[in-house]
Amino acid sequence: xxxxxxxxTEHLSTGRLLKRFxxxxxxxxxxxxxxxxxxxxEISPPAGIPTDAxxxxxxxxARDHRCEPSVIAIDREGRSALVQVTIRSEGARHxxxxxxxxxxxxxxxxxxxxxxxxxxxxxxFKFGCTRFPWISPLDHKGKLAIK
Numbered sequence: 192x193x194x195x196x197x198x199x200t201e202h203l204s205t206g207r208l209l210k211r212f213x214x215x216x217x218x219x220x221x222x223x224x225x226x227x228x229x230x231x232x233e234i235s236p237p238a239g240i241p242t243d244a245x246x247x248x249x250x251x252x253a254r255d256h257r258c259e260p261s262v263i264a265i266d267r268e269g270r271s272a273l274v275q276v277t278i279r280s281e282g283a284r285h286x287x288x289x290x291x292x293x294x295x296x297x298x299x300x301x302x303x304x305x306x307x308x309x310x311x312x313x314x315x316f317k318f319g320c321t322r323f324p325w326i327s328p329l330d331h332k333g334k335l336a337i338k
Contacts, residue, residue, distance in 0.1 A: 244309065245272040251320075253278050253285040253298060258320035261333035265310060272310040272337075278320075279303040289318040289335060310337045 247265055251258045258278065265274060278287055280298040287306065288295045291314075296306050316335045 243270060245270055246275070247272055248275040248277065251276060251278045252281060253287065253320045254281040256283065256285065256320060256322050258285075258287065258318070258333050262336070263318075263333070264336045264338070266338045267310055267313070274308055274310050276306045276308075277303060278306065284322065285320045286322065287318070287320050289316055291316045294318075313337050 245267055247267075249263055249265075251260065253259075263276075265272060276287075278285075278296075278298055280300055280302050283300055285298045286295065287298060289308070292308055292310075294306060294308055296304060298304055314337055316337070318333045318335050320333070
C-alpha cells in the first residue's frame with residue numbers, strides 16, 4: 192500500500208501538474224504583462240499621526256541602484272516622529288524599501304518623490320535603493336538609526 196502511494200506521489204510534481212494543465216504559459220504571460228509591481232505593490236505605512244509628533248525631513252539621491260547618504264540618524268526625543276524622505280532618482284528606475292517599517296515605493300528615472308512614515312520605536316533599520324522589490328544580500332544597503 193505504502194509503495195503504491197510513494198509511486199503515485201513521485202509522478203505528481205508541481206512542474207508536471209502545471210505543464211499538464213497549461214498554467215505555465217498563463218503564469219508567464221501574466222508576469223510579463225503586469226511586471227513585478229503586481230506581485231510586489233507599493234507599501235505605505237498607515238496614517239494616524241499624533242499631533243505632538245516631531246517632524247523631520249531628509250533629502251536623498253538615488254543613483255546606480257544605491258541611495259546617498261547611506262546612513263541616516265534620527266533623534267525622535269522620546270516621542271513619535273513624522274519622517275519625510277525626499278528621494279530624487281537619477282539614471283534608472285529605483286525601488287526604495289525599508290522592510291521593517293513596511294515602506295516600499297517605486298521611483299521612475301528623473302522623478303522626485305516624498306515618502307512619509309511615522310517613527311514610533313527606536314532601532315537600526317536597513318533600507319535599500321535597488322532595482323528589485325526586495326533587498327537582496329547583493330544590493331547596497333543603507334542604515335536608518337532612530338533614537
